[in-house]
Amino acid sequence: MNRATPRLRALAALPFVLVLAAHLPAFALWYDRLPDPLATHFGPDGGGRADGFTGRAGYALVSTALILGVAVGWNLFVRRNVLWGAWATAGFTGTLLVLILRDNLDAADAAEVVSPLANLTLAAAGAALLALAGLALTRLVPEEEPAAGPGAADGPRLPLGPSEVAGxxxxxxxxxxxxxxxxxxxxxxxxxxxxxxxxxxxxxxxxxxxxxxxxxxxxxxxxxxxxxxxxxxxxxxxxxxxxxxxxxxxxxxxxxxxxxxxxxxxxxxxxxxxxxxxxxxxxxxxxxxxxxxxxxxxxxxxxxxxxxxxxxxxxxx
Structure with missing residues (x-):
């Protein structure tokens, strides 16, 4: 069977490490400028106005767990031809999390925070940029060798006469x-x-x-x-x-x-x-x-x- 190599797993984990390296310092740097709780969910009504909230400490834990959970998932399922998908997922997730922090900056009341629809466009751009990086890094992973397949010469046989028909x-x-x-x-x-x-x-x-x-x-x-x-x-x-x-x-x-x-x-x-x-x-x-x-x-x-x-x-x- 073909399994993901250590190099492939490391390359699949790398974008999530980079996302954590950007997100956690940004959270620490802006901590005093963020409301408590933060606006973390935005509804379609009211132009993207906040309708869900999370405490600052809870946000740090949940966002970190989200990134690590998705990273583990990709490491379980990653294959060479979809390495770019791990990088795209990390780019989309990381961009959205940083944009949530930006939208909350200096807000006196989290209920008034608005997340514009343009944030999804920026997140998609972040995903596309990292997907290209992941696609370029695919060349560092050797092609998977096909597993030794069964052959008629060494497989099992069913006794069957020359004129017999079976199903x-x-x-x-x-x-x-x-x-x-x-x-x-x-x-x-x-x-x-x-x-x-x-x-x-x-x-x-x-x-x-x-x-x-x-x-x-x-x-x-x-x-x-x-x-x-x-x-x-x-x-x-x-x-x-x-x-x-x-x-x-x-x-x-x-x-x-x-x-x-x-x-x-x-x-x-x-x-x-x-x-x-x-x-x-x-x-x-x-x-x-x-x-x-x-x-x-x-x-x-x-x-x-x-x-x-x-x-x-x-x-x-």
Whole structure:
């Protein structure tokens, strides 16, 4: 499996160190000029007027914890091709935190503090600037070596006569993803009926999360003379198919969704793709392009054996 190297992790942590190095001294320098509590949340009504407040000490703790938490998250999931994302996140977060301090400077009453919409533009500019820096630093990280893939020569086999035809199919499901998708869809009518009109747009978020989530929560995995097919268990589309002509071999291994794929669901990485619903046993197929496709499913050993037998039989035709 490909894991983040120490150099990559250090480069992913660096922008957050720089943000802390700018934010904490600014807070200390301006401490006596800041109201207590500070205005820390600004609503869309009233031109960005403050509607949430945090004490000075609490602000220092929460903002520091936020930066460190996001830094840890990026270190868990970072890959070479998304290093720029860590830098962009740090730039956006750090810029907003410093702008909050600036907006609070010399305010007699935090309730009168206003955060202009232009702050989001400045934060986006900070994110873009650091994203470019992260993109430039990507060259310091070596290219990931593709994992040694399965081959038909060393994979399992299923005894199958020259004239015999066989197929294999299993359903793979994720209860947590099912629950999440159902809850997301349940918020749609509730939001439309009870929320005021601007907030009703949150119903769209429920659909964006719920519909794909429900489709991926239960999938059917099939191996036959056409190759490997993965589709939602309840409907025929969308589907992912690896044609038999593109398969060079298959095997079984335990996968870790976080370290190998950066999470659960349908995942796409430079050298691998997969439908990953849980940790553990997975069917791993090596394509003729050198890329891997993995799907977590029970009885994966039988699927791999049949796929290798079909690949071998096709090679003799």
């Amino acid at each position: 294999w199919s299993r359903v793979s499901a994720s209860r947590p993803l099912t629950v999440l998708a159902v809850l997301a869809l349940a918020t749609v009518p509730v939001t439309l009926l009870l929320a005021p009109w601007p907030a009703a747009w949150l119903a769209l978020l429920g659909l964006v999360i719920g519909v794909p989530g429900l489709a991926l929560a239960r999938v059917r995995v099939t191996v036959d003379r056409r190759g490997l097919t993965v589709r939602p268990a309840l409907v025929p589309r969308p589907r992912v198919r690896v044609p038999l002509a593109e398969v060079t071999g298959a095997t079984v291994r335990d996968v870790d969704p976080v370290s190998e794929f950066g999470g659960w669901g349908y995942r796409v990485w430079p050298q691998r793709t997969g439908v990953v619903l849980r940790s553990g046993e997975a069917l791993v197929v090596r394509r003729d392009s050198g890329r891997e496709f993995a799907v977590t499913v029970s009885d994966a050993h039988t699927a791999a054996a049949l796929l290798n037998t079909l690949v071998e039989r096709r090679g003799r035709l």
